[in-house]
Amino acid sequence: MDFSWSDEQLALRDSIVEFARKELNDDLEARDAASAFSRELWDRCASFGIQGMPFPVDHGGQGADTLTTVLALEALGYGCRDNGLLFSINAHMWSAAMPIWRFGTDDQKQRYLEGLCNGTLIGVQGMTEPDTGSDAFSLGTMARLDGNRYLLNGSKTFITNAPVADVFVVFASIDRSKGWAGLAAFLVDRGSPGLEVGQPFHKMGLRTSPMSSLFLTDCEVPVENVLGTPGSGMMIFQHSIEWERSFILASAIGSLQWQLDTSVDYARKREQFDQPISKFQSVSHRLVDMKVRLEAGRQLLYRLAWLRDNDLATPLDAAMVKLFLSENLVTSSLDALQTFGGYGYLTETGFEREVRDAIASRIYSGTSDIQRNVIARHMGL
Ligand SMILES: Cc1cc2nc3c(=O)[nH]c(=O)nc-3n(C[C@H](O)[C@H](O)[C@H](O)COP(=O)(O)OP(=O)(O)OC[C@H]3O[C@@H](n4cnc5c(N)ncnc54)[C@H](O)[C@@H]3O)c2cc1C
Structure with a gap:
């Protein structure tokens, strides 16, 4: 494995950091307080080519390999403090565009993938139900074939x-008696008869990433909108959740780097007891732990991107990356806040938002308990 970057990759990283710093941080405190998603910032990212980064050029993407995509997302996470926007982009890429690219028909790719890559369409995956979260495959939503369409309830x-x-x-x-073998994935358009989108939820963090329920009442989906084959839903979900677990936290590496740089800078400048607080061992050791977590997470992530590019990645690798990055994102976000003392507790310094945003990472794409279960299974436990 070789993680030395080409001049081209480094130039891409630098240009994304500059773009993100300049273009993506407007009015963040107010947007966070108002739980407001910014379509304008979404479009700016799309114009820069972010949403289409790993997808083929002939479908409107940038054709980047996974390692380059991860570097780009890391750069985005370093320059952009709007973690909600980055979460929305990542969910869109990994849970909607990726399965459509891998399992879609030519017609489906033409209808959806280009728009998802250039940002004119926004996508996401609907798996979780009120009664089925971690136990996702016991879902209750049913699809019944009715002529040339399915009716979803x-x-x-x-x-x-x-x-x-x-x-x-x-x-x-499509057939409850078959259990997981009876699952199917459907491409449901906004505005489909029978689809109702619920009111936006109020959340602890990632507030600029909107979230709600979906209600399906005889929701009409044409047969040509079945993704893959009827019955292949479990395989499609497993494929996309693996990509999601692998890279939904790629931008978090950039956040961890930003938190570390900002905290080190502050610890050098802030004086108490007539010396910089960085000279107190408890402070410097806290910063050291942040550094080690960052570098370890970065290597795990790059390694997994390399494995994906070489078709060697396993569910174990994805679970380890998801678990490690999410738990350490929470810990390091708290450490950054602590380094700033009372100032870290103020909304204006941004650290309390980083903490609130980080907590969700232990829940989405499978909770930390579920990642540990996957890892234990792979260890034969
Ligand atoms: C910010 C955010 C974004 C999300 N986005 C989406 C989305 O776009 N699409 C989508 O479909 N879903 C989405 N989800 C839902 C997410 O996938 C679920 O919340 C998650 O899978 C957990 O399900 P649950 O909330 O029902 O918790 P439960 O499954 O009820 O779990 C409750 C607790 O029990 C523990 N637990 C459950 N089963 C086990 C077990 N076998 N072993 C050990 N512990 C266990 C869990 O770890 C957790 O601590 C999102 C969630 C969040 C927070």
Whole structure:
């Protein structure tokens, strides 16, 4: 494995940091307080090519390999403090565009993938239901074939981007007696008869990423909008959740770097007892722990991107990356806040928002308990 970057990759990273710093941080405190998603910032990212980064050029993407995509997302996380926007972008890329690219027909790719890559369409996946979260495959949403369309009945909850999304990858059962083998994935357009998007939820963090429920009442989905084949839903979900677990926290590496740089800078400048607080061992050791977590997470992430580019990645690798990055994002966000003392507790310094945003990472894409279960299974435990 070789993680030395080409001049081209480094130039891309630097240009994204500059773009993100200049273009993506407007009015963040106010947007966070108002739980407001910014379509304008979404469009700026799309114009820069972010949403289409790993997808083929002939479908409107940038054609970057996974390692380059991860570097780009890391750069975005370093320059942009709007973690909600980055979460929405990542959910869109990994849970909607990726399965459509991998399992879509030519017609589906033409109808959806180009728009998802250039940002004119917003997508996301609808799996979780009010009664089925971690135990996702026991979902209750049913799909019944009726002529040349399916009728979907059920509800989904905690759906990122739902208030603004144009297309939903919705999982439902076409035959409950077959269990997971009876699951199918459907491309459900916003505005489909029988689809109701719920009111936006109020959340602890990631507030600029909108979220709501979906209600499906005889929701009409044409047969040509089945993704893959009827019955392949479990395989499609497992594929996309693995990509999601692998890279939904790529931008968090940039956040961890920003938190560390900002905290080190502050600890050098802030004086107490006639010396910089960085000279107190408890402070410097806290910063050291942040550094080690960052570098370890970065190596795990790059390694997984390399494994994906070489078709060697396993569910174990994805679970380890998700678990490690999410738990350390929470810990380091708290450490950064602590380094700033009372100032860290103020909204204006941004650290309390970083903490609130970080907490969700231990829940979405499978909770930390679930990642540990996956890892334990792979260890034969
Ligand atoms: C910010 C955010 C964005 C999200 N976006 C989406 C989205 O776009 N689409 C979507 O479909 N879903 C989305 N979700 C839902 C998310 O996938 C679920 O919240 C998650 O899978 C957990 O399900 P649950 O909330 O029902 O918790 P539960 O499954 O009820 O779990 C409750 C607790 O029990 C623990 N637990 C459950 N089962 C086990 C077990 N077998 N072993 C050990 N502990 C266990 C859990 O770890 C947790 O601590 C999102 C959630 C969040 C917070």
